[in-house]
Amino acid sequence: MLKIEGLExxxxxxxxxxxxxxxxxxxxxxxxxxxxGSGKSTLASVLAGREDYExxxxxxxxxxxxxLDLAPEERAGEGVFLAFQYPVEIPGVSNINFIKTAVNEVRxxxxxxxxxTKEFMSHLKEKQKLVKLSGKLANRSVNEGFSGGEKKRxxxxxxxxxxxxxxxxxxxxxxxxxxxxxxxxxxxxxxxSNDNAFVVVTHYQRLLDYIVPDFVHVLYDGKIxxxxxxxxxxxxxxxxxxxxxxxFEKKS
Amino acid sequence: MSMSDEDKIIEEATSGEYKYGFVSNIDSELAQKGxxxxxxxxxxxxxxxxxxxxxxxxxxxxxxxGMEEPNWAHVSYPKPNFQDIIYYAAPxxxxxxxxxxxxxxxxxxxxxxxxxxxxxxxxxxxVAVDVVMDSVSVATTFKEKLSELGIIFCSFSEAVKEYPExxxxxxxxxxxxxDNFYSALNSAVFSDGSFCYIPKGVRxxxxxxxxxxxxxxxxxxxxxxxxxxxxxxxxSYLEGCTAPQRDENQLHAAVVEIVAMKDSExxxxxxxxxxxxxxxxxxxxxxxxTKRGLCAEENSKISWTQVETGSAVxxxxxxxxxxxxxxxxxxxxxxxxxNMQQADTGTKMIHLGKNTKSTIVSKGISAGKSQNSYRGLVxxxxxxxxxxxxxxxxxxxxxxxCGAHTFPYIECQNKSAKVEHEATTSKIGEDQLFYxxxxxxxxxxxxxxxxxxxxxxxxDNLPMEFAIEAKKLLEISLEGSVG
Ligand SMILES: Nc1ncnc2c1ncn2[C@@H]1O[C@H](COP(=O)(O)OP(=O)(O)O)[C@@H](O)[C@H]1O
Ligand SMILES: [Mg+2]
Numbered sequence: 001m002l003k004i005e006g007l008e009x010x011x012x013x014x015x016x017x018x019x020x021x022x023x024x025x026x027x028x029x030x031x032x033x034x035x036x037g038s039g040k041s042t043l044a045s046v047l048a049g050r051e052d053y054e055x056x057x058x059x060x061x062x063x064x065x066x067x068l069d070l071a072p073e074e075r076a077g078e079g080v081f082l083a084f085q086y087p088v089e090i091p092g093v094s095n096i097n098f099i100k101t102a103v104n105e106v107r108x109x110x111x112x113x114x115x116x117t118k119e120f121m122s123h124l125k126e127k128q129k130l131v132k133l134s135g136k137l138a139n140r141s142v143n144e145g146f147s148g149g150e151k152k153r154x155x156x157x158x159x160x161x162x163x164x165x166x167x168x169x170x171x172x173x174x175x176x177x178x179x180x181x182x183x184x185x186x187x188x189x190x191x192x193s194n195d196n197a198f199v200v201v202t203h204y205q206r207l208l209d210y211i212v213p214d215f216v217h218v219l220y221d222g223k224i225x226x227x228x229x230x231x232x233x234x235x236x237x238x239x240x241x242x243x244x245x246x247x248f249e250k251k252s
Numbered sequence: 253m254s255m256s257d258e259d260k261i262i263e264e265a266t267s268g269e270y271k272y273g274f275v276s277n278i279d280s281e282l283a284q285k286g287x288x289x290x291x292x293x294x295x296x297x298x299x300x301x302x303x304x305x306x307x308x309x310x311x312x313x314x315x316x317x318g319m320e321e322p323n324w325a326h327v328s329y330p331k332p333n334f335q336d337i338i339y340y341a342a343p344x345x346x347x348x349x350x351x352x353x354x355x356x357x358x359x360x361x362x363x364x365x366x367x368x369x370x371x372x373x374x375x376x377x378x379v380a381v382d383v384v385m386d387s388v389s390v391a392t393t394f395k396e397k398l399s400e401l402g403i404i405f406c407s408f409s410e411a412v413k414e415y416p417e418x419x420x421x422x423x424x425x426x427x428x429x430x431d432n433f434y435s436a437l438n439s440a441v442f443s444d445g446s447f448c449y450i451p452k453g454v455r456x457x458x459x460x461x462x463x464x465x466x467x468x469x470x471x472x473x474x475x476x477x478x479x480x481x482x483x484x485x486x487x488s489y490l491e492g493c494t495a496p497q498r499d500e501n502q503l504h505a506a507v508v509e510i511v512a513m514k515d516s517e518x519x520x521x522x523x524x525x526x527x528x529x530x531x532x533x534x535x536x537x538x539x540x541x542t543k544r545g546l547c548a549e550e551n552s553k554i555s556w557t558q559v560e561t562g563s564a565v566x567x568x569x570x571x572x573x574x575x576x577x578x579x580x581x582x583x584x585x586x587x588x589x590x591n592m593q594q595a596d597t598g599t600k601m602i603h604l605g606k607n608t609k610s611t612i613v614s615k616g617i618s619a620g621k622s623q624n625s626y627r628g629l630v631x632x633x634x635x636x637x638x639x640x641x642x643x644x645x646x647x648x649x650x651x652x653x654c655g656a657h658t659f660p661y662i663e664c665q666n667k668s669a670k671v672e673h674e675a676t677t678s679k680i681g682e683d684q685l686f687y688x689x690x691x692x693x694x695x696x697x698x699x700x701x702x703x704x705x706x707x708x709x710x711x712d713n714l715p716m717e718f719a720i721e722a723k724k725l726l727e728i729s730l731e732g733s734v735g
Binding site for chain 1: 681682683684686687688689690691692693694695697701702704705706707708709
C-alpha cells in the first residue's frame with residue numbers, strides 16, 4: 001500500500017532523510033524507533049505533505065498514486081492520517097465542528113455527499129467512547145487548554161472518525177500515563193483491519209506491548225539502518241541504540 | 253515552505269474577488285449632480301416633506317459648509333468631490349405595495365442573487381424585511397402584525413408623514429446635525445431610511461430587518477435610521493447590505509440614532525458588505541457612518557453587534573451614551589479587511605450615570621495589504637460613580653503585508669470607576685493551516701474555520717439566522733481564487 005524508495009528530504013537546506021526505504025502492506029503495523037533528531041518526525045511530515053520539507057530524491061507510492069504529487073488535503077482524502085507529535089490549537093473552533101468539517105471535506109474528495117447530522121452524531125458518539133473522550137472535550141475548542149494526554153487522545157479520536165487507510169502516529173505515546181497509553185493503543189487496535197496499516201513512531205517499547213508491531217525499524221541519520229521483529233524493540237529498550245549505530249558505521 | 257511559497261498561498265487565499273458584484277436594471281429618478289441649496293429643496297420637494305424638515309435640512313447644510321472632513325482616522329483615500337455626487341435617486345414612484353407580488357421582479361431577483369430570498373426569510377425566520385433599494389422603501393412586510401402591538405416599523409419618509417411628532421422629537425437628538433462632517437452632510441441630504449418605535453412594555457416578537465443596497469451608479473447614499481424604545485420595551489434590529497460592483501467610488505454616510513428609555517433594551521446587529529473595490533482597491537465604497545445610542549434612562553441597555561467585511565474605506569464608531577443610572581452599553585465587532593481595504597472602526601462608551609457598565613469586544617482580521625484599526629474611547633464622567641468597562645481587542649493577521657492597529661483612549665474622571673483593557677495580536681499560523689489540511693480541509697475552508705473561531709464570541713451575539721449568513725460572508729470575503 002505504501003512504498004517509499006530512496007527518499008531524500010531537506011529542510012532549510014539541511015538534509016535530513018538520506019535514502020530511506022520502507023514498504024508497508026495492508027494489515028501491517030510498523031514501528032519506527034530511533035534516537036532524537038534521527039528524522040522520524042521528518043518522515044511523518046513528508047508523508048503528510050508539509051511544505052517546509054523539500055523532497056530532493058526518491059519516490060513514495062501510495063495505493064498506486066504518486067503521493068508526493070498530491071497536496072496535503074488530497075493525501076488526507078486518499079486516506080493518509082497523521083497523528084501529530086504536537087497537536088495544534090485552534091481557538092474558537094469546536095472539536096465537533098472541526099471534525100465534521102474534516103469528515104465532510106474528505107467525503108467530498110471521495111465524491112460522497114456530506115454526512116447526515118444524525119449519522120454523524122452516532123458515528124461521533126461511538127468513536128468518542130472508543131478513546132474515552134468526554135462530551136465536554138468534544139465541545140471545547142480544538143486542543144485549546146487540553147492536557148498533553150487529552151491532545152493525544154483527541155488525535156486518535158480524529159483518526160477514528162476519519163478511518164484512514166494509513167495512520168501515521170508520531171510519538172503519540174510520549175508523555176502519556178499508562179491508562180492513557182492503553183486507551184490510545186486500544187483505539188488503534190480497534191481500528192486495525194486487513195485493509196489498513198499503521199506506522200507508529202515511538203521512543204518506548206512499552207507502547208509496543210499494547211500495539212503489537214509486525215516490524216520494528218530503526219531510523220538513524222535519515223535512513224532505516226535495521227529492521228527486525230517485535231523482539232528488536234525489547235533489545236533496544238535493554239541496550240539502547242549505540243550498538244546499532246556502531247554496527248551500521250562499521251558496515252559503511 | 254519557502255517564504256515566497258507561503259506568500260503565494262496567502263496571496264491566493266486572500267485576494268478573492270467580490271462575489272456579489274452585479275448591477276440590476278431598475279428605473280430611477282435622479283437629482284442633479286452636486287450639492288447646493290437647490291439640491292436640498294429638490295430632495296425635500298420630491299419627498300413631499302413638511303416645511304420644518306426642509307428648514308432642518310437647510311440648517312444642517314449651513315453647518316456642513318463650515319466644517320472640514322475629519323482626517324484623524326488611520327485611513328487614506330482620495331477625498332470625494334462633493335459636487336460630483338448625485339444626492340438623490342429613487343425607483344420611479346409606483347403604487348404602494350401590500351404584498352411582495354407587487355414588487356419589481358428585478359428587485360426580488362437581486363435579493364435572490366444575494367442569497368436572501370425574502371419569501372423564504374419571511375416564512376423561515378419570521379423576519380419583517382423593510383427593503384430599502386436606492387434610498388426608497390419598496391416593500392414592507394409584517395406591518396399589520398406589528399401594528400397590532402403598536403410597533404411602528406416603516407421607512408423614514410413614511411414616518412415623517414405619519415408620525416411627524418415622534419420624528420420631530422427625536423431626529424438629531426442623539427446625533428446632532430453638527431456632530432461631525434458626515435452627520436451634517438447626512439442631515440442635509442438624507443434620502444430615506446427606517447424608523448422603528450416600540451411602545452411602552454412591548455417586546456417585539458420578531459427580529460426587525462432592513463436590507464440596504466446601493467444600486468444607482470454614482471449615487472451617494474445617505475440613510476437615516478431612528479429607533480426609539482419606550483419604557484420596558486425590547487427590540488432586536490438587523491441591518492445588512494451588499495452592493496453591486498462598479499468603478500467609481502461611492503460615498504455612504506449613514507446616521508443611526510437609538511433612544512432607549514427606562515428598563516428597555518435595543519439590540520442592533522449589522523452585517524456590512526459594501527463593495528470593497530477590486531484587488532487594486534479601485535471602485536470601492538467609502539463608508540463613513542455615525543451610529544450612536546442613548547441610554548436615556550435607568551436600567552436601559554443598548555447593544556451593537558457588527559460584522560464588517562466590505563467597503564474600500566470604513567470609518568465607523570457605534571457608540572453608547574450611558575446617561576441613565578445602571579444602564580448598559582455593549583459593542584461586539586468583527587472587522588475584516590482584505591486586499592487594499594482600510595477600516596478604522598471602534599466605539600465610544602460615554603459613562604454619565606451611576607453604576608453604568610460597558611463591554612467592548614473587537615476582533616479585527618486583516619489580510620492582503622489592508623489596514624485595520626480599532627479606535628475606542630471609554631469616557632467616565634465625574635458623576636459616573638461605580639462605572640465599569642471591560643474592553644478586549646484582538647487582531648488576527650493573515651500574511652505579513654497587512655496591518656493591525658489599536659488605539660484605545662481612556663478618560664476617567666471618577667476614582668471609583670473600573671476600566672480594563674486587554675489586547676492581543678496573532679497571526680494565522682502555517683501550523684494551524686497544515687493541521688487543517690492534513691485532516692482533509694482545503695486552505696480556503698481552513699482560513700474560514702480559523703477566522704470564524706477567532707470571532708466566535710462576537711458571532712455568538714448575532715441572531716441565529718444572521719449568524720449563519722455572517723459566517724458565510726466571512727469565508728467568502730477571505731476566499732481565494734483557489735479551486
Ligand atoms: N525547521 C527546521 N529547521 C532546521 N532543522 C530542523 C527543522 N526541523 C527539524 N530539524 C532538524 O531535523 C532533524 C530531524 O528532526 P526530526 O525529524 O524532528 O527528528 P525526530 O523526530 O527523529 O526526533 C533534527 O536534527 C532537527 O534539528
Ligand atoms: Mg519527532
